[in-house]
Amino acid sequence: MSENIITVKNLQKSFGNVKAVRGISFEVKKGEVFGMLGPNGAGKTTTLEMLEGLRKSDSGDIVVAGVNVCRDQSKVKALIGVQLQSSAFFDNLTLEELIKFFSSLYGVRVDAMRVLEEVGLTEKAKTQVKKLSGGQKQRFSIASALVNRPEVLFLDEPTTGLDPQARRHLWDLIRDINGKGMTVVITTHYMDEAEELCDRVAVVDKGQIIDIDSPANLIKKLLGRGFKKKKVVQEATLEDVFLDLTGKTLRD
């Protein structure tokens, strides 16, 4: 069994009277894609931000890549890559310039074109972010998170608002990055996305983890509880039809 790269113990966070995170504990193994599923307001983003050193926890322990995040916020930031929900970047700078800018924020030197190549945006090197499509913006956002060769990549709802082609393209990219050995933590509303990408998922609701397991095991458990789908499962979904009719080629 591989070692844990993230260990979270009894994490708590309140905003005023609202308890956003109430005692979350989990581990992420090195090299896996770990998903956090849950409805809006479940506490996914808050948890992620505490792991990323962006928000202080009220109590609990977080260790990411060997660093105690509660004690050493800035040190962990150098070891992780972060894609936030809003993928806005500065206006008036090209992608290439932004990558150079971010590398100086991380205090590293990188070949900006190579980073852009990793996410398939070399052709857009001289373009500004505001002129990119939604999928390109998300890919660029991931590129900006890769400049410091992070050990863990955090992705907060990376495919929200993308068309099916762009989503599939982004999944390929995430699998690709993960295939090179990078641990990925991802939040999403889309169950197909979690099934497709994640080795294990945590189901979060009302600030607590309800269950953690691989998607297959979670399904098995549900069936074991005697669950039956009301309708007969179709051989194909409407999305399959859509992709068959419009093709899988990326549109942006």
Next chain:
Amino acid sequence: MMNLRKIKKEILNTLTIAKYMILMFFREKTAIFFSLFIPVMLMSIFGVINTGGGVKFNVAVVDEANNQASQQIVTALQKVSVFTITTKSKDDALADLKNSKQTYALVIPEGFGANFAEYGAKQAELAKLPVSQQQAAVAALTVTPQRIDIYYDQSQNSSTISVGFTVFDKIFDGVTHQIARVPNFFEVKQLSISGNDLKYIDFLIPGLVAMSVMQLSIFAVTGQIVSWRERGILKRLLATPIHPGVIIFSQIVSRVIITFMQASILILLGILAFNLHVVGSLGLVVLLIVAGGLIFLSMGFALSGIASTQNTVAALANLFVFPQMFLSGIFFPRDAFPDWLLRASDYFPLTYFSDALRNVMVKGYTITQISGDLIGLAIWAVIMFVLAIKLFRWE
């Protein structure tokens, strides 16, 4: 050693970040417009209105005599710098006067200059008298004065009109002296002292520079920081290991550099196009611009902490900028203000800043002479800095 390397790295980082922030500024067309075009436009408008400088009279000359004597008068008039002389017929001249195209119409009637000959004849006789009698004869020497009619535009300010007449008197006196061969007993030398009678453009440009520093610092910081915060860009920056202070510091460095470029362009333009006289210490000018820049940048950071959207921050910024623009003596001296307003506006940061800048630039004041303004600026700097630290927020 380790620390030294770390410090060097932080400085390099700051400069790189500042470089990209400057780059962003130069690609923002509206920012360029507001920080350069507007002050240059104001300078041009006010400069052109006022560089004409002082009084100028249009004088129509109607030379009906057209002889040597009348030519002598016309030549003397043409040498007067405040007169623009045109020769016309009498009807045209009077018509022009009615249309206010001319301020004066000077009519030299036919037969003008007969007394010149009369005087010459008398003088020749005088010369024949014995020396002992000459003095008494000179005293008794009289000639019939010749008439010159001067029409003037009554719609003009009467004191302005009388200035013109004083000049005419002086010209005729001069011509009389020439004819009578009386030597000049006085020689007037014009010496100008840079006192309170600065040219308007000298008054205006330092104020415009100060105003531009204020606007650039406040608007650029408030607009940018709030928009970055709204769009989650600040949060993305905070997710990097860079110390938040470095981001603020590089923002300040880039702004100060941009402010310097702007101020240099405005001052250079003032010197080249509007004959601005910069006599003071350049070092002191630089110090003042840095001080002013820091005060208004801090103000910008404080304001962007109070407001959460771009619209509110713009409104708040205007609340601070507009009263100062008009009440800090940028476009006109504050002398005409009622007493209470004068005393209140004494304490505005822009008043300290523009007064000090003006006094150094065009009057050559030294650091001790502007110490009062410097103390005022220092107090404002402390207040703004504390406010900025207390109010600024990343989220």
